[in-house]
Amino acid sequence: MRDTIDLPGSPARPVGYFVHHQGRGHAERCAALVNALPEDRPVTIFCARDDIFPPLRRGARIERIPSLFERPEDAAEMDWVATPQTLHCAPLGWGSIRRAMATMTAWFDAADPALMISDVSAEVAQLARICSVPHVKVLQHGDRSDPGHRAAYDGAAGLLAPFHEALAQPGWDAAMRGKIHFAPGLGIDAGMPDAAAARARLGRTGDRPLALVVSGGGGNGVAEAPLGVAARTFPDMDWVVIGAVQRDWHATLPANLSLPGWVDNAADWIAAADLVVASTGNTTCHQVLAAGKPWLAVPEWRYFDEQIEKARALQAAGAATHLPHLPASAHAWQAAVARARADHDPHRQRALVAPRAAAETADWIEGLIGRLWRPAAAPSPRPDTAKAFEKELQ
Numbered sequence: 001m002r003d004t005i006d007l008p009g010s011p012a013r014p015v016g017y018f019v020h021h022q023g024r025g026h027a028e029r030c031a032a033l034v035n036a037l038p039e040d041r042p043v044t045i046f047c048a049r050d051d052i053f054p055p056l057r058r059g060a061r062i063e064r065i066p067s068l069f070e071r072p073e074d075a076a077e078m079d080w081v082a083t084p085q086t087l088h089c090a091p092l093g094w095g096s097i098r099r100a101m102a103t104m105t106a107w108f109d110a111a112d113p114a115l116m117i118s119d120v121s122a123e124v125a126q127l128a129r130i131c132s133v134p135h136v137k138v139l140q141h142g143d144r145s146d147p148g149h150r151a152a153y154d155g156a157a158g159l160l161a162p163f164h165e166a167l168a169q170p171g172w173d174a175a176m177r178g179k180i181h182f183a184p185g186l187g188i189d190a191g192m193p194d195a196a197a198a199r200a201r202l203g204r205t206g207d208r209p210l211a212l213v214v215s216g217g218g219g220n221g222v223a224e225a226p227l228g229v230a231a232r233t234f235p236d237m238d239w240v241v242i243g244a245v246q247r248d249w250h251a252t253l254p255a256n257l258s259l260p261g262w263v264d265n266a267a268d269w270i271a272a273a274d275l276v277v278a279s280t281g282n283t284t285c286h287q288v289l290a291a292g293k294p295w296l297a298v299p300e301w302r303y304f305d306e307q308i309e310k311a312r313a314l315q316a317a318g319a320a321t322h323l324p325h326l327p328a329s330a331h332a333w334q335a336a337v338a339r340a341r342a343d344h345d346p347h348r349q350r351a352l353v354a355p356r357a358a359a360e361t362a363d364w365i366e367g368l369i370g371r372l373w374r375p376a377a378a379p380s381p382r383p384d385t386a387k388a389f390e391k392e393l394q
Contacts, residue, residue, distance in 0.1 A: 013114035013373070014042040015365070016107065016133070018124045021049040021067065023217045025282030026119050026138075028053075029162050029187030033117075034060045036362035044111070046104055046124075065103050066096035068121065085147040088122055088303075101127060108133050114369045117160070118152070125152035134372050136160050136365070139180060141169060141313060142304035149304075153179075158368050160361065162186040162282060164352040167313040183361045185353035188286040189267070195291075198271035208238055212269050214278035214288075215243030219300045222279075224251040224259075226326035230277075231257035233330040234337070242269055275340065277326075280310040288320075290353045292346030295320040296336055318348045 017034065020026045027047070031054040034043045043060040045053075048067040056062070066072070069089055076093025083090055091097070104124070107113075108131045116128040119138035126148075128135040137156040141163075144153075153159060153176060161168070164184035168177070193201075204210065211234065215222040221244030228251045231239040239257045253259075263269065267287055270276060276293045278284050279300040288295050297320035299307035314320035321340040327333040354360070 012038065012041045013369070014044060014111050015369075016104070016111070016113050016116040016128075017043055017045045018104070018116070018118045018121055019045055019047040019053075020120050021047055021052060022069075023281060023283075024052055025162075025187060028283055029138075029183075030117075030119060031056055032187045032358040033361050033365070036358040037365065038362075041366075044107060046100075046107075048100075063103060063107070065100040068097055068100055068123070070096075072096045086126075086151055088146075088148050090123060105131055114373060115157070115365070117365075119160075122148045122152040125156065129155040136368070138162065139176075140306055141167075141309040142302070142306035143309065144304050145171070146304075157372055158364070162357075163285075163310075164317075164354070166317045166352060167310070167319075169309060169313060181361060181364045183354070183357045185286045185290065185355070186357040186361055188283055188290065188353075190286075190290050190353045190355040190357075192287065192291045193268055193271040195271050198268040201265070201268050202272055204272060209236070209274040210272055211237050211239045211275040211277065212273035213239065213241040214266065214270070214276065214284050215241060215245060216279055216281035216284050216300070217243065219279075219302075220244065221246045223326065224248045224253070226328060227251075227257060228253045229328070229330060230326075230333045233333045237274075240269065242266055275337065280307045280314065280320075285310070285314070286353055289349045292349045294340040294344040295349075296323050296340050297321065298323045298326055317352065318343070318345050319352055320349075 015037070017030055019030045030045060034045070035057045037043065039057065039059060041059065045060065045062045046065050047062060048065060050062040050064055053062065072094060074095060075091070078092035081092055104127065113133055116133050116135040117138070118125040118128070118135055120140060125135050125137045134157040136158045137152050139159045139161040156179060158181060159176065159179045161180050161182045163182065165182040213222060213227060222241065223246050225248040227239060227241060231254045235256060237256065241259045242263045243261070245259050270287050270291050270293065273293055276288050277296045277298060278288060280297050297311040297314050299311045311320065311322040315322040321336070321343045323336055327336050
């Protein structure tokens with residue numbers, strides 16, 4: 001339920017939202033949450049790209065800002081000055097960063113926002129706190145015990161975890177856990193397609209099994225050579241790779257391996273698959289869980305070991321089989337696939353995705369805004385200190 005101090009007849013205070021433009025997961029969960037907030041709650045999204053978002057409701061707009069992470073051509077050479085431990089990506093002499101931060105701070109002053117959401121940047125979270133704007137920090141997996149992340153978490157009004165509580169890392173302390181709202185499946189459609197209908201749409205007839213390899217949009221793609229080994233190891237199974245692929249000159253690709261690249265119907269491919277090999281990016285993760293498929297979770301390199309810790313959490317929850325890397329031989333592929341099939345528990349997987357994640361998160365955000373901006377109690381009258389001192393002497 002909405003519980004804010006927005007005065008009757010006055011417009012609701014706006015919410016700001018910083019979105020990292022790497023991959024699609026950040027933008028997809030942003031759109032899901034923004035579209036679930038009350039229609040009269042204005043939202044300004046700050047992002048270096050405006051073409052990665054699903055449709056947004058009325059009252060939500062995207063303010064393009066320069067990238068905080070890509071070096072501009074006119075950047076000065078000041079890398080010899082060390083970065084303090086409280087920051088991660090804060091190079092000196094980048095005019096693009098100054099313009100991005102100036103855009104956000106000018107908006108803080110003009111809009112008087114109710115809240116700023118950071119998905120994800122520890123620097124933007126700390127910027128909001130320095131500017132006296134309460135913030136919510138999106139929480140991701142990984143070893144984020146460093147001073148920069150701790151400052152962003154400790155200074156946050158709330159932490160938004162876009163996954164199930166069963167996937168929480170054991171090292172998160174009580175102070176962090178007390179701030180977390182878990183939102184399993186935020187940003188994806190929890191109602192995955194029916195497997196038979198998906199196979200029909202893909203033109204797949206008969207009972208020939210399908211192994212699907214999903215290469216997400218946050219990296220450079222999966223290596224080609226180990227997939228050739230996999231397909232040759234299982235000649236009675238079709239192997240299909242969707243997403244980017246890194247070409248290997250020495251790879252030998254059999255006829256049962258196909259590389260269609262980027263597709264618009266990834267959900268159909270996942271629903272149709274008998275086995276999924278994928279990293280642990282946000283969207284892919286929740287689609288595989290919702291579909292309830294045997295899953296070899298192979299982490300891609302990410303800052304702070306994000307995908308490694310996510311894969312460990314998924315395996316600990318009984319939702320995936322964690323492989324540190326793609327198998328490099330036929331016998332290793334055979335063992336991995338056998339293990340994925342043995343570990344598979346579709347009921348446990350589907351339990352980690354909530355159909356109302358966006359609506360419940362919007363309610364949490366509105367409740368948090370109400371708590372933050374509730375009028376302070378009237379201060380108690382200050383005693384006359386001189387009279388009080390005289391009374392003590394008597």
